[in-house]
Amino acid sequence: MKFTALCLASMVAASSALLRVPMKKRSDEEFLANRREVVAARANQLTDTGDVVINNYENAQYYGEISLGSPAQNFEVIFDTGSANLWVAGKDCSSTNCKGHPTYDSSASSDYVVNGTTFDIEYGSGACTGFLSQDTLNVGGLTLPEQIFAEITDASGMGVGYKVGKFDGILGLAFDELAVCGDPNDGGYIPGCVPTPFGRLASTGLIDEAVFSFYLGGLTPDFPANMTGFPGELTLGGIDEDHYTGDLAYVPVSKAGYWQITVDSVGIDGTDFSTADTREAIVDSGTSMLVGPPDAMDQLADKLGAKKMSSTGEYVVGCHKDLPDIEVTIAGVDYSISSDDYMLKDGPICILLMLGMDLGPEGLGWILGDVFMRKYYTVFDMDQERVGFALAKASE
Numbered sequence: 001m002k003f004t005a006l007c008l009a010s011m012v013a014a015s016s017a018l019l020r021v022p023m024k025k026r027s028d029e030e031f032l033a034n035r036r037e038v039v040a041a042r043a044n045q046l047t048d049t050g051d052v053v054i055n056n057y058e059n060a061q062y063y064g065e066i067s068l069g070s071p072a073q074n075f076e077v078i079f080d081t082g083s084a085n086l087w088v089a090g091k092d093c094s095s096t097n098c099k100g101h102p103t104y105d106s107s108a109s110s111d112y113v114v115n116g117t118t119f120d121i122e123y124g125s126g127a128c129t130g131f132l133s134q135d136t137l138n139v140g141g142l143t144l145p146e147q148i149f150a151e152i153t154d155a156s157g158m159g160v161g162y163k164v165g166k167f168d169g170i171l172g173l174a175f176d177e178l179a180v181c182g183d184p185n186d187g188g189y190i191p192g193c194v195p196t197p198f199g200r201l202a203s204t205g206l207i208d209e210a211v212f213s214f215y216l217g218g219l220t221p222d223f224p225a226n227m228t229g230f231p232g233e234l235t236l237g238g239i240d241e242d243h244y245t246g247d248l249a250y251v252p253v254s255k256a257g258y259w260q261i262t263v264d265s266v267g268i269d270g271t272d273f274s275t276a277d278t279r280e281a282i283v284d285s286g287t288s289m290l291v292g293p294p295d296a297m298d299q300l301a302d303k304l305g306a307k308k309m310s311s312t313g314e315y316v317v318g319c320h321k322d323l324p325d326i327e328v329t330i331a332g333v334d335y336s337i338s339s340d341d342y343m344l345k346d347g348p349i350c351i352l353l354m355l356g357m358d359l360g361p362e363g364l365g366w367i368l369g370d371v372f373m374r375k376y377y378t379v380f381d382m383d384q385e386r387v388g389f390a391l392a393k394a395s396e
């Protein structure tokens with residue numbers, strides 16, 4: 001088996017070394033408009049009391065194109081290192097937030113194969129349900145036959161975030177262990193039951209190495225006139241050295257599932273806001289913010305002189321403030337995030353791109369989201385189970 005994969009790999013290597021998937025970023029204006037809509041909708045829902053938990057995907061900013069089926073049906077998906085399933089809305093999606101999104105029509109594809117296993121994924125605000133199907137997946141110019149993915153029939157659990165979101169689905173890039181199918185109310189989830197697209201690209205030898213890298217782009221010289229900036233890029237099968245400066249520093253994955261690593265500290269001016277119980281972090285392209293334990297985040301925001309808005313849990317601060325860097329230390333290397341990186345101007349106030357959220361047991365404390373990944377080019381190495389960071393080039 002292994003030998004076959006190697007042969008295929010070397011055959012492919014001759015023609016294509018790195019595959020580049022362009023990623024678009026929503027402009028900050030759109031991001032803020034989306035945020036207001038989400039916050040307003042949530043305020044009306046009266047589901048959560050106190051803090052409104054902003055779901056990961058409600059503020060997702062980076063997405064790129066894939067296609068499913070033959071002939072190809074195109075979708076914009078979030079390339080999400082924080083999950084491991086591929087899903088798009090199916091033709092029969094009944095929830096109102098599916099409107100406006102292209103939906104997958106299995107009857108229009110000659111490669112479609114029925115599967116039908118229940119798929120049910122839980123978000124803070126509810127569940128998204130559907131079923132598994134099999135079809136040809138095209139990503140980054142690579143054709144991956146017989147990919148199992150989920151067709152969503154009810155996306156109401158994604159709420160207004162999906163309705164106003166630019167993305168039609170999600171392509172998870174976490175480890176196979178995190179890919180689920182099954183029904184939590186009937187027999188439970190079956191972890192690892194769906195082979196992930198990236199795992200299959202690697203195991204079938206369609207890419208040289210089980211490595212992918214994220215470059216989230218940078219600002220153009222005409223900022224702020226152009227708030228979108230240079231497009232980002234997901235590189236499949238390796239590393240693009242043109243997108244960073246200096247050397248990559250690697251940290252081992254502490255637990256394969258998420259891209260989970262251990263941080264040494266998360267601090268400001270030498271004050272560490274992480275504790276012995278909260279030093280596990282996940283590197284998550286599907287989350288735009290820096291997420292931390294609620295108490296730690298409150299303290300950190302306090303140190304920055306920011307106020308917490310009780311309605312949304314967001315931290316706001318006057319834009320004029322000259323705020324210190326946040327230092328994230330990983331495997332002995334300091335990664336600084338400056339106020340330019342972690343603040344977003346919304347009229348007269350600035351919002352901190354940070355959120356306090358209880359991520360559950362097992363010491364998981366932090367999410368290093370796009371705020372971090374925009375500044376640091378990130379390499380996800382599945383073969384060696386490690387994550388590498390280097391300073392991203394501000395522009396190309």
Ligand SMILES: *[C@@H]1O[C@H](CO)[C@@H](O)[C@H](O)[C@H]1NC(C)=O
Binds near residue numbers: 114148194
């Ligand atoms: C559906 O796909 C899953 C994941 O590959 C597989 O385990 C299961 O056997 C498939 N079921 C059918 C009915 O094809």
Ligand SMILES: *[C@@H]1O[C@H](CO)[C@@H](O)[C@H](O)[C@H]1NC(C)=O
Binds near residue numbers: 220226230
């Ligand atoms: C912003 O700059 C990028 C990179 O040069 C370009 O692709 C994009 O079209 C620009 N957007 C606007 C609105 O000017």
